[in-house]
Amino acid sequence: MLMFILKRLGLALLVALTVSAISFSLLFLAGDPAVAIAGENASQQDIAAINERFGFDRPLPIQYLDWLRNAVQGDLGMSWYFDLPVTELIADRLSVTMRLGLSAITFALVLAIPMGVAAAARPNSLIDRAALLISVVGQAIPSFWFGLILVVIFSINLGLVPASGNETWRHFILPTVVLGYYATPAIMRLTRAGMIEVLSADYIRTARAKGLGTRKIMFKHALRNAIIPVVSLAAVQMGFMLGGSIVVESIFALHGAGYLAWESISRNDLPTMQALILIFSTFYIFFTFLADVLNAWLDPRLRVS
Amino acid sequence: MTDTTTELEPVVTATDQSKPLTPRQAMVRRALRHKGLLFGSAVILAIVFIAVFAPFLTEHDPFKQSLLARMKPPVFMGGDENHVLGTDALGRDYWARLAYGARISLMIGLLAAVISGLIGSTMGIMAGYFGGRVDTVVTFLINVRLAMPVVLVALAVVALFGGSLMVVVSVLGLLLWDRFAVVLRSATMQVRKQEYVAAAEVLGASLPRILIKDILPNVMNHLIVIFTLEMAHAIILEAALSFLGLGVQPPTPSWGLMISEGKEMLLFEPWMITIPGIALFLLVLAINMMGDGIRDVTAPEGRN
Numbered sequence: 001m002l003m004f005i006l007k008r009l010g011l012a013l014l015v016a017l018t019v020s021a022i023s024f025s026l027l028f029l030a031g032d033p034a035v036a037i038a039g040e041n042a043s044q045q046d047i048a049a050i051n052e053r054f055g056f057d058r059p060l061p062i063q064y065l066d067w068l069r070n071a072v073q074g075d076l077g078m079s080w081y082f083d084l085p086v087t088e089l090i091a092d093r094l095s096v097t098m099r100l101g102l103s104a105i106t107f108a109l110v111l112a113i114p115m116g117v118a119a120a121a122r123p124n125s126l127i128d129r130a131a132l133l134i135s136v137v138g139q140a141i142p143s144f145w146f147g148l149i150l151v152v153i154f155s156i157n158l159g160l161v162p163a164s165g166n167e168t169w170r171h172f173i174l175p176t177v178v179l180g181y182y183a184t185p186a187i188m189r190l191t192r193a194g195m196i197e198v199l200s201a202d203y204i205r206t207a208r209a210k211g212l213g214t215r216k217i218m219f220k221h222a223l224r225n226a227i228i229p230v231v232s233l234a235a236v237q238m239g240f241m242l243g244g245s246i247v248v249e250s251i252f253a254l255h256g257a258g259y260l261a262w263e264s265i266s267r268n269d270l271p272t273m274q275a276l277i278l279i280f281s282t283f284y285i286f287f288t289f290l291a292d293v294l295n296a297w298l299d300p301r302l303r304v305s
Numbered sequence: 306m307t308d309t310t311t312e313l314e315p316v317v318t319a320t321d322q323s324k325p326l327t328p329r330q331a332m333v334r335r336a337l338r339h340k341g342l343l344f345g346s347a348v349i350l351a352i353v354f355i356a357v358f359a360p361f362l363t364e365h366d367p368f369k370q371s372l373l374a375r376m377k378p379p380v381f382m383g384g385d386e387n388h389v390l391g392t393d394a395l396g397r398d399y400w401a402r403l404a405y406g407a408r409i410s411l412m413i414g415l416l417a418a419v420i421s422g423l424i425g426s427t428m429g430i431m432a433g434y435f436g437g438r439v440d441t442v443v444t445f446l447i448n449v450r451l452a453m454p455v456v457l458v459a460l461a462v463v464a465l466f467g468g469s470l471m472v473v474v475s476v477l478g479l480l481l482w483d484r485f486a487v488v489l490r491s492a493t494m495q496v497r498k499q500e501y502v503a504a505a506e507v508l509g510a511s512l513p514r515i516l517i518k519d520i521l522p523n524v525m526n527h528l529i530v531i532f533t534l535e536m537a538h539a540i541i542l543e544a545a546l547s548f549l550g551l552g553v554q555p556p557t558p559s560w561g562l563m564i565s566e567g568k569e570m571l572l573f574e575p576w577m578i579t580i581p582g583i584a585l586f587l588l589v590l591a592i593n594m595m596g597d598g599i600r601d602v603t604a605p606e607g608r609n
Contacts, residue, residue, distance in 0.1 A: 011448070018449045026462065140590035142541050144548050145564055145582035152575045243454030247545055261457055262549060265464045273461050280454040288451075 004296055012289045016282055020071070023277040024064050071278065077271040081264065086275045089260065094279075096166055096256035097245050100175055105238050107180030108187055113230065116191025117223060120199065121214075131192065135185035143244070147178045147251040164253035175252045182244060183237040190233055194226035201225075228298045232291035239284035335602045342598025348591035352584075356407035363398065367405040367558045371396035376574060390580055393566060399577075402558040403584055409559045410540050410588060413474055417539035418532050420478025425485025426528055430520060432486070433493025443486060450483045459542065460551045468554045473546060477539045485531050492524040499523075526603035533596030537589045544585055560585045 051057040055066070070077065076086035111134075119131040154174065155163035161173050198204065199222055207217050246258035253259070257276060264272035326334065336342055355362060371392070378384040379391040379399070390399035432443035462476045496502065497520070505515050544561030546552030553559045555566075560581040567577030 011445075015445070015448045015452050018445075019452050022449070022453070023458070026458070136590065136593070140537070140586055140593055142544055142548075142561075142564075142582065142585055142589070144545055144561075145578065145585065148564070148568060148571065148578050149582070152571060152578075156572060156575075243457060246454075246456050246460070247549065250549060262460070265457075265460050265551065268464065277454065277457055277461070280457055281452040284452045284454070 001296065005293055008289055008292050012285050016278075016285050019281045019285075020068065020278050021064060023274055023281075024067060025060060028060060028063075067274075071275075076275040076278075079264070079269055079272045081267045081269040081272070086271050089272065090257060090275060090279060093255060093257045093260045096254060097242060097249070097258055100172060100179060100245055100249070100254065100256060101238055101242050103172055103176040104179035104241055105183060105234060107176050108183040108237070109234060111180070112184045112187035113191050113227075116188045117195055117218060119188075120192045120195030120226075121218060123196065128192075131188055135188050138181050138185040141181075143178050143182050144247050144251055146181065147174065147248060150174050150177065151251075166254045166256070171252070171254070175248050175254055178251075179241055179245060179248045183234075183241055186237065187230060187233060191226065191230050194229060195222055198222045198226045228295065231298065232295045235287045235291035235294065236284075239287035242283050243280045332602055336598070339598045339602055341594040342602060345591040345594030345596075345598060348587055349595060352407050352588055352591070353411065355404050356411050359401075359404040359408065362404055363401040365398035365401040367397060367401040368556050369397060376570070376577075378574075379576060379580070382576060391576070393563070393577065394570060399563075399580060402563060403560070403581060406558040406560045406563060406581065407584070407588075409470070409553060409557060410543065410585070413470070413477070413543045413553075414536040414540040414592075416474045417477035417481060417543075418536040420475065421480070421482040421535055421539075422485055422528065422532055424479070425482030425531075426489045426524075428482070429486040429489030430493045430516060430524070433490045434497055434516065434520060436494075440490070443490065447483055447486050450480070453480070455480050455542065456545065459546055460549060463546060463551045468546075468552055470553055470557075473543055473552055477542055481535050481538055481542075484535060485528070488527050488531050489524055492527045493520055496520055496523045526599065529603075530596050530600045533592050533599065537592040537596070540585070540592070541589055 055063060058066075067077070074087055076090070078084070079086050079089055082089055115127070115131045115134065119125075119128040122128060151163045151174065154160045162168075162171050163174075165171050204217060204222060207221050212221075242257075244258075245256060246261050248254070249256045249258035250262045257279070260272065261276045261280075263269075264276065365388075373396065374388070374392050375396040376394055377388050377392040380386060380389050382391070384391050388398050388400070390403060392398055393402065428443045428446065432440040459473075459476050459480060463472055466472045466476075502515065502519050505519050510518075543552055543559070544564070547559045547561030548565045550565065552561055555562060563581040564578045564585075567574070567581070570577050
């Protein structure tokens, strides 16, 4: 088990390093960053001064190593637009995004697992069809549009919840529904497929033959085994959702890290952009690593390969 | 036990006992009975028809503004017949913009899926066929790609390179190849074990010949299914980028842009976001249903 964790950890670090190198060079490919700061009509002296101050005239690999060394120490540079240390800026906003991500994954699991189990218990029944409808619609509905429709119905027409901001927990209701619904179809499908497979296993037949009640079979024997892949999918979805929060946060003006990403992109704030790409991908890498370890812990068969 | 049957319909659908169906005939028969596939294909055909014949379906110009005819409601909300779906805040005909907008969505979806399909299937087939180090490298690249937040990277690239159609298509094409690679890698691994591949190798067939004549046709159904899914994915992402103001730029009639412009009128004219939103939803739904249908029809043993 320890060997397994160490191997996965090493791989995760390598992936994180590669992503950081790509995102770093990508943003420099776009053109001269000094011109981006100074503007199109800046004089030669201004450009030179900016190059000197930020060190843009050094070779790219050196700049990258420099940036990386500082990043590891928690210093992600200064934001060009906000004129604050990027680390401070992001730490401030990240709590909002984390709260949104946690409530969204909770929403998705609470909706998807019972629906998936019920659908698997009675395939082709009304509830199975309802579950299928929810997941087909969820895969096709654009989340930004879904968000706006919810605002029209629940904020403008019914006045039940606020449409934007992040002052109280009520501001998080609509964003949670939108982001959570995005993760629901995959979890529901996997729960249903896993349950159907497990329910045809021999030990379930044995349990039935012993005369155990349906509820006990479903929850104590079947779900326990069917849920293993769902746990790791949920962790991966959590990583995806944090990256997808940029759309949801900008619709609801929820001032989290996703909203900050949108702000920094529309203002050409390179250091903040780079840092956010790094942070969102680190989250994803962390959650997939967590998923692997959880999986190996729950299902010993996976540790061998 | 009686209520736990998982079969939706019999896999073999031969009704004529005297003449067994060829696999192809059985497949066509399955296709014609698959409601989702039929519905999806019908909606896609309709949207393609609208996109191709847009100039004949409306006499209005999607770019022509008219300050005298701003924000006219659609016919079903008391508008007049001249503007069936009303006009937007600049007085442009909404139906004309919707019809021409279908061209943008379809074109971006197709081109992005072609680019990502080329990249991803090449990588997947290589990894699946050669295994070993090639597989290790490809798997690593897939992991790296998956770790990059798509929306964030796409937004950043569009912001830096400008929001032309070409940039949007290229960035989506370069980002969405992961599923092609993952699926084709494992599909190729399965096919590679077959004896006809070994036979071709023994006969001295060249590598390109084996990959194109023996491997590719046998992973084609997976390729088509992922192609449809990624096309739908690219269409939704384009709309999302345009909605955030960092996709295709105004005055291009993109559905995502129409939703973004309609957002300003959310309070008084909610139909302005409803119409392009439903169009977008229908198109993506139809493509997904077609993809699921193709999977069910070509690989009936794999459905659950």
